[in-house]
Amino acid sequence: MKRYILLLCLCIGMFTMQAHTIDYVLEQESNSFGFYIWEGVRHIIPLGLDHILFILCIFFLSTSTKKVILQASMFTLAHTIxxxxxxxxxxxPPTKWVEALIAMSIVFLAAENLFVDKVKPGRIILIFLFGLVHGMGFASALTSLNLPKVDFVKALVGFNIGVEMAQLSIILLLTIIIRLFKAHPIVYRKRVVIPMSIIIILIASYWTVERIFF
Incomplete structure (x- = not known):
């Protein structure tokens, strides 16, 4: 079991602390629907480490597929809006404060995972509210493409599809890994939820300070 935690830590370590560094290079075919889908995927994997950590926080609290889907659906609905x-x-919204709030949302959700072991209605509402903030972050990435007005609907739909594809890929991978712990909830919480939540809190706290003061 320890090797899976180590694998997850190594995957996180592969990314730099500069989450959300987006450097788009527009090509002649950049107005295609497929391009916007790819940019949506790329904004999560590999550029969106903060969004990946948020998804991890959603996932860690429960190994129930139904509850994970419910939380992910609320997040999707909110960020789409x-x-x-x-x-x-x-x-x-001001980009600086949106980015800071995204980092704070990760700190809060990870901290909640340390003290709560069940998905309650209040958490669903909280994830929806945080999803609204993350949607503003997605929009700043899409806006940076300097889209012509005529492409807005196509870009919006394509980018959002790409984001959802990336999120589903992460959830699927996590589901496969976490199934190893499903019969051992106490071990899962002790060896996965608590240590990973602490690591996420440290990373997201660093981002919060960086995005507010630097």
Whole structure:
């Protein structure tokens, strides 16, 4: 079991602490639907370490597939709403504070995982609210592509599909790994949830300070 925790830590270590560093190089074919799908995937894997950690926090609290899907669905619904609102200039949140709030949401959710061992209704609401913030972060990445107005709907749909594909891939991988612990919930919490949540808190706390003060 320890080797799976080590594997997860190594995967996280492969990314630099500079999550969300997005350096898009636009090609002639950059207005294709497939391009926007790929950018959505790329924004999560490998560029979106903060979003990956958020998904891990969602997943860690319960090995129940039903509860994971419920939480992931609320997150998806929420970030889709704000992604659309920002893309169509209905809201214009300050990027600096959006990024800081994203980091804080990860700290909060990881900390909750240390003290709570069941998915409660309040957590579902919390994930929805945090999802609204993450959607603004997704929008800042999509906006950086300098899209012509005519491409907004296509870009919005394609990018969101890409984000969901990446999220589902992460959840599927985690499901396969966590099944090893399903018959041992106490061991799972002691050897996976608690140590990984502490690591995530440290990383996200660093991002919070960095994004607010630097």
């Amino acid at each position: 704000t992604l659309g609102l920002v893309m169509f200039d209905i809201i214009d």
